[in-house]
């Protein structure tokens with residue numbers, strides 16, 4: 570059986586590997602000629618790591634993962650520690666460490682393992698169709714390819730989604746901009762084995778250790794959509810957003826390289842439950858576009874890939890039946906996580922200032938138990954529990 574996958578992001582590549590493991594002949598088409606991920610890094614929480622382990626990539630992901638043994642929330646204005654705790658109870662409860670990783674390294678690893686023979690870059694899909702048991706992808710240059718199944722892993726602006734839903738899905742601006750990149754680990758920024766988050770004024774500054782002595786940093790700044798900020802103004806803009814903030818935040822702004830810093834306006838899409846039309850299915854951000862506030866978008870794409878393969882392998886009533894089962898297994902969980910992330914986003918970014926102030930007060934009384942409980946709740950319900 571042959572599958573066409575549209576898109577070579579985390580979702581498309583992991584689905585390619587998962588389908589190949591169950592004997593499918595997989596071809597991936599990717600529109601760009603050089604895959605350059607938009608973010609510097611990504612936290613692969615334990616559910617995502619379990620999926621990579623399941624795909625046979627246990628050593629690869631462990632090698633690129635940072636050691637995140639602790640977490641701390643710091644008052645961004647005073648540098649006072651609000652709460653600091655160990656992640657050991659989290660790891661013990663879910664059975665797997667989370668790994669913050671370089672996004673480019675994760676992407677490159679998945680591409681290397683999938684191999685270049687069946688991965689075609691510079692091939693933009695402009696339309697998809699089904700006729701009987703055959704699906705067809707049409708490319709920008711008018712050429713086509715056919716298969717027994719097509720997976721739309723073509724991200725937040727998916728063309729396959731428009732086919733499956735019969736209409737375009739509206740993206741919703743979440744009200745903030747995320748600035749992210751990598752800097753060398755150094756003690757004047759944060760401890761090297763800790764996820765450190767500075768909070769204040771509905772803004773957030775985060776430092777997570779990844780491999781090879783690097784911190785993945787990000788700043789969240791609530792602001793209007795559509796502002797154009799020149800790279801040359803990145804530092805000045807961040808300085809003004811974080812005027813009066815603690816020394817490590819100022820040091821981070823001075824140390825970051827604007828040339829490799831990403832500025833992303835954060836959006837999501839209202840959850841929907843139609844992921845499948847006949848032999849054409851959605852996977853990853855095309856099926857569930859979330860804000861990154863609980864770090865689960867990529868992890869969900871990995872979960873989708875595993876469930877897709879399990880449903881196709883274990884159900885024998887045909888591809889359409891297995892895809893419906895995949896959709897039914899995945900869409901409730903994904904919707905739940907998209908809405909959790911949206912709720913977290915609103916509290917973190919002071920959509921209601923009183924609620925955010927109350928959260929800061931709660932953190933000052935927190936010993937980690939409630940935060941770990943929240944993270945475990947996101948991980949629980951994954952297909953490999």
Ligand SMILES: Cc1cc2nc3c(=O)[nH]c(=O)nc-3n(C[C@H](O)[C@H](O)[C@H](O)COP(=O)(O)OP(=O)(O)OC[C@H]3O[C@@H](n4cnc5c(N)ncnc54)[C@H](O)[C@@H]3O)c2cc1C
Nearest residue numbers: 576578579580600612694723724853854861864866867868
């Ligand atoms: C700032 C930020 C931080 C994040 N942090 C985390 C995190 O910590 N943890 C986490 O799990 N997730 C995180 N996410 C979410 C995560 O990045 C996404 O959920 C994940 O990358 C989705 O992968 P995907 O393969 O579905 O889509 P994408 O990565 O968008 O890949 C889609 C691919 O399809 C290609 N494509 C699109 N259209 C076509 C076409 N017509 N023809 C051919 N190819 C096409 C694109 O070029 C692209 O390569 C974050 C997201 C952002 C924005």
